[in-house]
Amino acid sequence: MEIRVQAEAFRSGKELEAFTARTRGAGAVVSFSGIVRDDSGELSEMVIEHYPGMTEKALEQIAAQAVSRWSLAGALVIHRYGSLKPGEQIMMVATAARHRKDAFEAAEFLMDYLKSRAPFWKKERNRDGDSWVSAKDSDESALDRW
């Protein structure tokens, strides 16, 4: 179980290969990467604020829950904060297990909880002003299935 909260950019491919090497013997590795979208073509940057101290704690609790519910050989969460440009990686999770079902479910669980239980807030800076991204009802209701 590895949690990293950082301002620095990271490379999902490099992280995936290192994670796969660390969890050798797993059989199934799932990764999710979140990338800054620019649907309008107007986004100049995305600024991610977080709550230092609580962020790490919340992510560790979420990951510990995943480890207790599924049979995992490993779990990785990386989440950035600070200023990101369109196309940059915001975060990634990876899970490793003997079987694909555990790896997939644990990765989806991590994402669902991370989305609305880890203290991150996104602000979009557009040419015509700034706006905080609002939480979606669908993200809250995604937790119901777990």
Added chain:
Amino acid sequence: MEIRVQAEAFRSGKELEAFTARTRGAGAVVSFSGIVRDDSGELSEMVIEHYPGMTEKALEQIAAQAVSRWSLAGALVIHRYGSLKPGEQIMMVATAARHRKDAFEAAEFLMDYLKSRAPFWKKERNRDGDSWVSAKDSDESALDRW
């Protein structure tokens, strides 16, 4: 939609990064990698046989179904055949979408169909003999949810 059936080894991280670059703007990228496990410590190699011609067709049909059912910015399937050592990558799928739900579901769908509808057969060569991997009932029943 990109399908590759090959004997050559590949690097999941390099493939993930190239796929992410090709599907720029997607927001959510999910990958699954399958790796040769050696639970007994007795496996000397895994030999994957396939049905050239039908394999590519079957994978393309499965990927086309995924593209028609979910809103995807892209889908990638790589599957190896021939002789593989423990720890080597057997295959990977990757999906890109605006939202994580589409990316996750499409990746799981691809995996479930690929497992029991694409003409690959695995043989394990152990110190004490060879054996064909048998299909699991759970793989067949995994198709029911789609």
Added chain:
Amino acid sequence: MIDVLYFAWVRERIGLPKERLETSASTVADLVEELRGREERYALAFSDLSALRVAIDQELADFDASLSGAREVAFFPPMTGG
């Protein structure tokens, strides 16, 4: 004495990220009442509690949770990570 932290648009509306307060509030809701009475910007930030979340000592909590023993309370909008 208690540390009160604000994040995202709560921080922007109140105009500061953190302050140290002397309070006799026994629950989060009491503290919110106290803050609302201070200045217009607080009243504005706390006008709709359904749009807010609270953490006590870095754990998510409810607005009726007790502040007994709490060292740090944080107010923020629903989280949007991932």
Added chain:
Amino acid sequence: MIDVLYFAWVRERIGLPKERLETSASTVADLVEELRGREERYALAFSDLSALRVAIDQELADFDASLSGAREVAFFPPMTGG
């Protein structure tokens, strides 16, 4: 004339990957009957059809499917990719 292909343990039991046959079988099941009658190794390979899958011209098919117009039939165990 039809190409008949065998994969995995079906190929091993029959002892060859592919053969070209003259057949008057009108369905896959008829072809299986014909093959079973040829030699012991065929009878063995086709002893339990529930353990076998069939493809006609590289598409999965049923054992009662018609062979009319078929150029290629393949027999193999349930697939184990991924």
